[in-house]
Amino acid sequence: MNQLYEGVLPDGQIHWPSTRIVQCLLQHCAVDPVAWVVLGPVIQSMRADVPEEVPSKYGCKTWRQLLKRSELFEVRTDLDNRTGQGRTWFRPITSDKTESTSQTT
Incomplete structure (x- = not known):
């Protein structure tokens, strides 16, 4: 029998759905699972609440890479007109979504 440790097999x-980092990301989407969530504030919250949960723990260089690699989230980016900086948004992929609005950057 395969033993999982925090979503990682020996x-x-x-196994992305079993990872703590994905569970934390999903909690941030729980209020409205079809709404897009801005990643920046989520990262700040997770750094305060679960600082050990970082993308590098799962072989990823960035949060966006982790979201995409898990294949559990749709990801999009845009430009914040106020700051001129890029923003990453995400939401869980659900079976009732009929069209994908995921964009790669």
Whole structure:
């Protein structure tokens, strides 16, 4: 029987739905699972609440890479007109969504 430790199998494969980082991300989407959530404030919250949960723990360089690699979230980016900086938005992929609005950057 395969033993999972925080979503990671002994051979290094990741079972994304079982990871704590994905569970935390999903909690931030729980209020309205079809609404887009801005990633920046979520990262700040997670750094305060669960600082050990970082993308590098799961072999990812960035949060956006983790969202995409998990294949559990739709991801989009845009430009914040006030600051001129890029923003990443995400939401869980659900079976009732009929069209994908995921964009790669």
